[in-house]
Amino acid sequence: MSEETRFNPHVADTRWQKAWEEQRTFVADDASEKPRCYVLEMFPYPSGRIHIGHVRNYTMGDVLARYKRMTGHEVLHPMGWDAFGMPAENAAMEKGVHPGGWTRANIENMKAQLKRLGFAFDWTRELATCEPEYYGHEQALFLRLYEAGLVYRKESEVNWDPADMTVLANEQVIDGKGWRSGVEVERRKLSQWFLKITDFAEELLDGLGGLDAWPDKVKLMQENWIGKSQGLRCIFKFVGSEDGIDVFTTRPDTMFGASFVAVAADHPVAQRCAENAPSLQEFIAECKKGGTTAAEIETAEKQGFDTGLSVEHPLDASWHLPVYVANFVLMDYGTGAVFGCPAHDQRDLDFARKYELSVTRVVADGDQTASDFEGDEAYSDAGKIVNSHFLNGMNVDEAIAAVIATAQNEGWGEGQTQYRLRDWGVSRQRYWGTPIPIIHCDECGAVPVPEDQLPVKLPEDVSFDIPGNPLDRHPTFSKADCPKCGQPARRETDTLDTFADSSWYFIRFASQPSDKPFDKAAVEKWLPVQQYIGGVEHAILHLLYARFWTRALSYIGLLDVKEPFASLFTQGMVTHQTFKHGDGSWLSPDQVKKDGADWIAIEDGSPVTAGRIEKMSKSKKNVVDPDDIVDQYGADAVRWFMLSDSPPERDLEWSESGIEGCWRFVNRLWRIVDTYNRYAASDISIQSQQTNLNLVSSAHLTIDFVGKDIERLQFNKAIARIYSFTSTIEKAGPGYPYWEEAVETLLKLVAPMTPHLAEEAWSSLGKEGLIANAPWPQVDPAMLVEDEVTIAVQVKGKLRDTLTVAKGLPKDELEALALASEKVQRNIDGADIRKVIVVPDRLVNIVI
RNA sequence: GCGGACGUGGCGGAAUGGUAGACGCUACAGACUUAAAAUCUGUUAUCUGAAAAGGUGUGCGGGUUCGAGUCCCGCCGUCCGCACCA
Numbered sequence: 001m002s003e004e005t006r007f008n009p010h011v012a013d014t015r016w017q018k019a020w021e022e023q024r025t026f027v028a029d030d031a032s033e034k035p036r037c038y039v040l041e042m043f044p045y046p047s048g049r050i051h052i053g054h055v056r057n058y059t060m061g062d063v064l065a066r067y068k069r070m071t072g073h074e075v076l077h078p079m080g081w082d083a084f085g086m087p088a089e090n091a092a093m094e095k096g097v098h099p100g101g102w103t104r105a106n107i108e109n110m111k112a113q114l115k116r117l118g119f120a121f122d123w124t125r126e127l128a129t130c131e132p133e134y135y136g137h138e139q140a141l142f143l144r145l146y147e148a149g150l151v152y153r154k155e156s157e158v159n160w161d162p163a164d165m166t167v168l169a170n171e172q173v174i175d176g177k178g179w180r181s182g183v184e185v186e187r188r189k190l191s192q193w194f195l196k197i198t199d200f201a202e203e204l205l206d207g208l209g210g211l212d213a214w215p216d217k218v219k220l221m222q223e224n225w226i227g228k229s230q231g232l233r234c235i236f237k238f239v240g241s242e243d244g245i246d247v248f249t250t251r252p253d254t255m256f257g258a259s260f261v262a263v264a265a266d267h268p269v270a271q272r273c274a275e276n277a278p279s280l281q282e283f284i285a286e287c288k289k290g291g292t293t294a295a296e297i298e299t300a301e302k303q304g305f306d307t308g309l310s311v312e313h314p315l316d317a318s319w320h321l322p323v324y325v326a327n328f329v330l331m332d333y334g335t336g337a338v339f340g341c342p343a344h345d346q347r348d349l350d351f352a353r354k355y356e357l358s359v360t361r362v363v364a365d366g367d368q369t370a371s372d373f374e375g376d377e378a379y380s381d382a383g384k385i386v387n388s389h390f391l392n393g394m395n396v397d398e399a400i401a402a403v404i405a406t407a408q409n410e411g412w413g414e415g416q417t418q419y420r421l422r423d424w425g426v427s428r429q430r431y432w433g434t435p436i437p438i439i440h441c442d443e444c445g446a447v448p449v450p451e452d453q454l455p456v457k458l459p460e461d462v463s464f465d466i467p468g469n470p471l472d473r474h475p476t477f478s479k480a481d482c483p484k485c486g487q488p489a490r491r492e493t494d495t496l497d498t499f500a501d502s503s504w505y506f507i508r509f510a511s512q513p514s515d516k517p518f519d520k521a522a523v524e525k526w527l528p529v530q531q532y533i534g535g536v537e538h539a540i541l542h543l544l545y546a547r548f549w550t551r552a553l554s555y556i557g558l559l560d561v562k563e564p565f566a567s568l569f570t571q572g573m574v575t576h577q578t579f580k581h582g583d584g585s586w587l588s589p590d591q592v593k594k595d596g597a598d599w600i601a602i603e604d605g606s607p608v609t610a611g612r613i614e615k616m617s618k619s620k621k622n623v624v625d626p627d628d629i630v631d632q633y634g635a636d637a638v639r640w641f642m643l644s645d646s647p648p649e650r651d652l653e654w655s656e657s658g659i660e661g662c663w664r665f666v667n668r669l670w671r672i673v674d675t676y677n678r679y680a681a682s683d684i685s686i687q688s689q690q691t692n693l694n695l696v697s698s699a700h701l702t703i704d705f706v707g708k709d710i711e712r713l714q715f716n717k718a719i720a721r722i723y724s725f726t727s728t729i730e731k732a733g734p735g736y737p738y739w740e741e742a743v744e745t746l747l748k749l750v751a752p753m754t755p756h757l758a759e760e761a762w763s764s765l766g767k768e769g770l771i772a773n774a775p776w777p778q779v780d781p782a783m784l785v786e787d788e789v790t791i792a793v794q795v796k797g798k799l800r801d802t803l804t805v806a807k808g809l810p811k812d813e814l815e816a817l818a819l820a821s822e823k824v825q826r827n828i829d830g831a832d833i834r835k836v837i838v839v840p841d842r843l844v845n846i847v848i
Numbered sequence: 849g850c851g852g853a854c855g856u857g858g859c860g861g862a863a864u865g866g867u868a869g870a871c872g873c874u875a876c877a878g879a880c881u882u883a884a885a886a887u888c889u890g891u892u893a894u895c896u897g898a899a900a901a902g903g904u905g906u907g908c909g910g911g912u913u914c915g916a917g918u919c920c921c922g923c924c925g926u927c928c929g930c931a932c933c934a
Contacts, residue, residue, distance in 0.1 A: 047934085085933080086934085087933085087934085167932075168932080170931085170932055170933075171932075217853060220851085224852080225929095293930070294849085294850075295849075295929095299849050300849090328849090347849080427932095429932090536928070537929070537933095538934085539928090540852095541929090541930090541931065544931095573928095644872070646860060647860095647861075647862095650860095653859085653860070655860085657859095658872085658873065661872065661873055661874095662872095665872090667886090667887095716872090717862080719872080722871095723871055723872070724871070727871095790867075792867040796914080796915090797866095797913095797915045798915095802867065836914090837866090843915090845866080845914055845915060847915090
């Protein structure tokens with residue numbers, strides 16, 4: 001075979017990327033009359049290089065976007081940069097570069113990388129959240145939310161590094177210690193800004209019901225995150241006092257099993273008791289050690305401190321319970337105080353055993369009704385209430401209702417709906433973020449920056465030689481006059497959580513006026529995003545915040561859209577084999593080779609352990625740089641690999657043999673095109689060896705399946721179909737009836753996936769215009785009907801024979817044919833037939 | 849600790865409760881070639897068997913059903929998220 005039949009991706013890639021750009025092929029037209037389709041992938045953080053996981057994400061979106069264009073839609077497929085964040089500040093500290101310079105240089109590099117992959121982005125709408133043209137509008141939106149009462153200030157805990165005197169992100173706390181200082185981290189309270197996401201808890205929960213095209217698991221995770229529960233809020237009065245402790249419980253049915261009341265370390269009762277008790281002060285300080293993450297707090301050993309106070313049981317004033325301060329009670333949830341029922345809650349049981357408190361069974365585990373509870377495993381299942389006076393004999397739900405009713409009658413408590421969801425703390429004590437547009441005045445308090453003074457720009461002249469927020473020590477930034485009274489005041493130096501930046505970027509993509517965040521009518525022409533694609537790690541926070549932000553904008557009248565993302569797809573990670581030396585150091589896959597059954601280092605032949613297949617990460621040296629593989633194989637083979645084999649929601653393992661296989665397929669497609677052209681140019685007629693192939697029906701079946709598979713993002717299945725169709729075309733060969741049409745169909749089917757090859761082929765076939773603009777092939781339903789089916793014949797559920805029969809054959813005829821089978825008769829072996837199950841066009845099962 | 853998922857050949861995976869292993873990768877054999885690469889053809893779950901055929905088989909243990917990879921119950925293992933990473 002001659003050289004020129006090899007596809008040259010380096011020539012084709014640049015040629016067609018240039019053509020698309022010059023012809024503005026993928027620029028979305030706001031004025032279009034076509035049906036609209038907004039396809040969006042989560043925008044990347046500009047960390048420096050495009051990661052192979054990005055390539056997978058954007059390839060999926062790109063295939064859908066290109067397919068939607070070919071099926072007659074006006075497609076909006078934008079790209080931008082989630083450009084604020086901690087890594088830029090880390091780079092500043094480590095390399096002495098400016099976060100802005102570092103970030104903008106990264107954006108340039110990564111943009112060039114993305115362009116090489118031929119993604120059909122509308123680059124005219126590119127945005128970066130770190131530019132005042134973006135964050136200025138965000139500040140305006142923040143102030144609108146502030147005016148609407150959705151922003152407030154309260155105290156909240158942060159990770160505090162006492163050595164560096166700085167706030168740490170959870171990520172910067174390693175095993176309870178500061179990542180740079182190595183000193184044990186403390187929890188410290190700061191006054192911070194919050195968004196009232198809890199006002200929308202019920203709406204956000206209800207809204208999930210309408211998100212039919214979201215994965216169930218994501219909806220379930222969000223539901224659990226919002227964590228709606230019904231319970232009882234009630235007072236446990238201090239003995240001999242009208243004052244008491246406000247307690248929330250979801251299990252009022254277990255009230256007669258109470259053996260203690262516990263409050264959080266920050267609870268006012270704990271604080272008051274500590275005033276004259278140094279040992280309690282010490283205990284509270286101990287509770288403040290360690291980071292703020294839920295996992296850390298909840299896995300810490302349960303500890304308590306007896307305050308010496310007693311409270312009365314609400315249902316029996318003569319029954320007194322001790323009050324503890326406990327490290328596992330959270331001030332943020334409920335009322336910051338609980339009553340402990342050890343028999344039916346594992347945490348309470350651990351605590352009660354440790355401090356030798358009574359453990360009374362109040363829910364029967366079958367016939368276990370004794371009041372003394374044995375063992376160290378709490379019983380939290382359903383059952384009958386026992387040892388509980390007027391509740392005895394009820395089931396759990398009846399008892400819950402009865403206690404709430406009693407509490408309301410007697411005036412010591414009431415039923416309450418509780419959410420686990422907390423308000424969103426948006427203050428960050430960091431430089432590289434959106435400045436919060438507030439000025440603090442001694443006289444007037446917190447005063448919003450007037451809209452005509454926006455954006456509040458981040459100063460660029462900052463230094464990172466000492467830890468902490470450089471805005472705090474900037475000579476002029478924090479100095480401002482109060483907009484209300486004109487007196488000297490202090491500008492807020494905290495910046496906004498970067499999740500705020502990513503909570504409305506999809507809106508700005510749809511409409512980018514310079515004088516306001518967006519134009520309502522323009523946005524509503526595009527939103528909701530028809531398909532949103534990104535990593536499952538965003539299942540809760542980003543997606544919940546974006547839903548909230550959209551609803552909040554709708555609440556203040558800026559938008560009539562409630563849910564931003566009509567369908568969501570969460571894709572899996574890209575993984576790769578890891579390799580380790582005996583000394584524990586990692587080796588990259590190109591530093592090792594196989595030596596028989598073992599792996600050795602190429603450099604010195606030393607033995608290497610093949611480790612687990614893990615998410616690509618620099619530290620484990622199992623990364624693959626997209627640029628390198630595009631250099632080697634071209635964009636199309638890489639794109640094909642991203643789509644093939646693994647289902648998109650699962651992890652994809654990068655492998656050398658896999659990409660080689662994709663490269664071979666790209667060339668296989670090219671050879672078909674080459675054959676097509678050579679056959680068209682000659683007048684020799686070629687007689688195919690095959691006669692039993694039906695190219696027309698395979699083409700239509702493939703069009704049908706591939707279209708449906710792309711719509712469902714099941715690219716691996718679409719690709720399997722395309723492989724089969726390709727084989728059929730090859731077997732048939734030129735000259736076979738319908739061969740040329742079949743090849744043209746094949747090119748259109750692969751056009752969204754391997755667009756450069758498809759354009760190159762399309763033009764070599766002498767077709768007019770871009771294949772990107774060509775219409776998707778039409779399915780003729782008449783061609784999908786098969787006239788023969790294969791029937792499975794089972795005896796007692798085991799396959800014994802298959803029959804090929806006309807489609808739609810009646811049951812009795814199928815049964816007769818099955819019984820006539822020699823193999824079936826042999827297996828029945830004269831036994832009585834008890835039953836015959838016939839599923840038309842499917843199977844016959846003979847039960848003996 | 850809480851929440852969510854996943855588990856099928858040597859590997860990635862396919863399979864409206866109805867023929868388990870489509871399609872791809874790898875490996876092996878053959879063709880072409882002086883040779884190699886590329887390409888093409890064939891084989892490739894496992895056990896017994898020369899073959900025909902038969903047994904076993906979807907993490908483990910039960911259950912529902914004429915029939916279970918799929919549904920139900922109980923385990924085991926692995927991965928992800930947990931509010932200041934993005």
